[in-house]
Amino acid sequence: MEKDVDGATPVTSVPQLAESWARVRGRLREDVGEVEYRSWLKQMTLAGIEGDEAIVLLPTRFLRDWVRGHYGDRLRALWQMENPAIRRVDVRVAAAARPAAGEPVAEAAADGLAETLAPRPENRPGAKPDARVDWSAPLETRFTFDTFIVGKPNEFAYACARRVAEKPAIAGFNPLFLYGGVGLGKTHLMHSIAWTIRESSHQRSITYMTAEKFMGLFIVALRSQSTMEFKEILRGVDVLMIDDLQFLIGKDNTQEEFFHTFNALIGAGKQIVVSADKSPSDLNGLDDRLRGRLGGGMVADLHATTYELRLSILEAKASGSGVAMNKRVLEFLAHKITSNVRDIEGALNRLIGHANLFGREITLETAQEVLKDMLRAHDRRLTIEEIQKRVAEHYNIRLTDMSSARRARNVARPRQVAMYLAKKLTQRSLPEIGRRFGNRDHTTVMHAVSRVAELMQGDAGFAEDVELLQRMLEVS
Numbered sequence: 344m345e346k347d348v349d350g351a352t353p354v355t356s357v358p359q360l361a362e363s364w365a366r367v368r369g370r371l372r373e374d375v376g377e378v379e380y381r382s383w384l385k386q387m388t389l390a391g392i393e394g395d396e397a398i399v400l401l402p403t404r405f406l407r408d409w410v411r412g413h414y415g416d417r418l419r420a421l422w423q424m425e426n427p428a429i430r431r432v433d434v435r436v437a438a439a440a441r442p443a444a445g446e447p448v449a450e451a452a453a454d455g456l457a458e459t460l461a462p463r464p465e466n467r468p469g470a471k472p473d474a475r476v477d478w479s480a481p482l483e484t485r486f487t488f489d490t491f492i493v494g495k496p497n498e499f500a501y502a503c504a505r506r507v508a509e510k511p512a513i514a515g516f517n518p519l520f521l522y523g524g525v526g527l528g529k530t531h532l533m534h535s536i537a538w539t540i541r542e543s544s545h546q547r548s549i550t551y552m553t554a555e556k557f558m559g560l561f562i563v564a565l566r567s568q569s570t571m572e573f574k575e576i577l578r579g580v581d582v583l584m585i586d587d588l589q590f591l592i593g594k595d596n597t598q599e600e601f602f603h604t605f606n607a608l609i610g611a612g613k614q615i616v617v618s619a620d621k622s623p624s625d626l627n628g629l630d631d632r633l634r635g636r637l638g639g640g641m642v643a644d645l646h647a648t649t650y651e652l653r654l655s656i657l658e659a660k661a662s663g664s665g666v667a668m669n670k671r672v673l674e675f676l677a678h679k680i681t682s683n684v685r686d687i688e689g690a691l692n693r694l695i696g697h698a699n700l701f702g703r704e705i706t707l708e709t710a711q712e713v714l715k716d717m718l719r720a721h722d723r724r725l726t727i728e729e730i731q732k733r734v735a736e737h738y739n740i741r742l743t744d745m746s747s748a749r750r751a752r753n754v755a756r757p758r759q760v761a762m763y764l765a766k767k768l769t770q771r772s773l774p775e776i777g778r779r780f781g782n783r784d785h786t787t788v789m790h791a792v793s794r795v796a797e798l799m800q801g802d803a804g805f806a807e808d809v810e811l812l813q814r815m816l817e818v819s
């Protein structure tokens with residue numbers, strides 16, 4: 344074992360080797376996290392070093408393939424940090440787990456599949472006592488119905504999710520298919536369902552995983568000839584939740600397998616919940632039979648957020664954070680960060696971090712400074728129409744009033760504000776601005792600009808309002 348490689352440092356002595364191995368494992372454990380480590384890596388042992396190669400053993404072919412595919416490079420890099428003379432890592436099946444002569448390979452591997460995916464206690468309060476494998480990904484503790492803010496865009500999906508959580512496998516809701524764009528709460532709702540079912544019935548086994556993981560497990564099962572075990576394990580669950588199904592587009596074999604699993608579970612009265620970025624009918628590349636089955640239960644859409652929903656989410660999250668946040672800052676964020684809830688959370692968390700660090704309340708100016716890069720991502724050239732629209736929304740008047748002849752103060756003042764902002768925020772000339780406001784003369788625009796400036800001087804509330812609008816438009 345202690346031999347020079349290309350004249351490099353001798354590999355190491357046995358005690359040193361044990362220490363190195365402990366460090367490699369420790370670092371890997373830190374990298375991948377406890378749950379993943381326990382599922383896949385805990386049973387690794389080091390057989391030794393041969394030449395420039397570290398030989399790592401695992402008890403089954405299933406685990407060997409998984410570890411090779413998912414952690415091989417990382418293992419090699421960690422070994423190299425320990426000892427640059429080690430250039431390769433060979434992951435092998437430990438002799439004890441190899442099939443005995445005459446024993447069918449498939450059976451041995453299948454045994455291994457069940458054996459090695461040790462149950463994770465924190466994940467399975469409701470698992471059946473005889474269930475030996477738990478493939479469920481950990482559930483996020485934050486993702487519960489209590490923390491999900493309901494508004495128009497998601498109330499239907501929320502109601503469906505609640506119904507399934509309270510009565511799994513109820514007619515008309517199986518499968519439950521949740522779809523919507525990125526970061527709109529699909530995973531949050533799925534985890535909420537899982538938590539609720541777990542709370543109410545400890546007997547039910549729930550498996551939540553991404554479609555990607557489903558495919559990974561299936562491929563490894565194929566490779567290690569343990570597909571029977573794979574099927575059995577999946578068909579033994581009471582609630583199967585597959586997140587991000589769109590991942591299976593173009594993966595025909597996995598779709599086929601999922602289709603069979605799906606039929607078996609539905610046939611046995613088990614609940615299935617699936618999420619995707621599009622509705623079953625819009626998921627091009629999905630097998631037609633599978634599409635039909637997926638659309639055969641309840642299909643619920645999570646729509647893009649509205650200003651009201653964004654603001655409610657921000658208020659809830661800000662108040663939960665314990666950091667006092669000015670309502671105007673939250674309104675500003677709700678106006679500006681319109682992409683999805685994940686980005687909204689990201690922006691808010693950054694502000695909270697800033698407030699904690701400097702012990703100061705966040706003002707609009709600081710928010711703008713701290714979130715400069717995020718806001719810039721939304722940067723575009725402003726048009727007069729956008730200004731009119733935003734100002735009309737803000738003052739709750741009709742967009743058509745921007746160009747109408749009405750002179751009532753509640754319409755005329757917002758119109759003047761819009762003209763003022765158009766002058767300030769665009770390169771348009773006064774006559775051009777006038778034309779966009781119902782063919783008004785350039786002198787009307789000039790008057791509006793000076794009138795608004797004057798009012799801002801004398802009325803702090805009005806000035807704040809106009810400045811807020813300006814800020815929102817500047818970064819929209």
Ligand SMILES: Nc1ncnc2c1ncn2[C@@H]1O[C@H](COP(=O)(O)OP(=O)(O)OP(=O)(O)O)[C@@H](O)[C@H]1O
Binds near residue numbers: 492493525587684
């Ligand atoms: N209505 C809501 N109330 C509270 N938090 C929400 C809401 N919608 C989304 N979130 C939060 O936004 C973040 C993103 O949500 P989630 O991960 O569920 O999105 P997703 O739709 O699954 O996105 P992806 O398609 O990227 O997987 C999460 O932190 C989630 O808690």
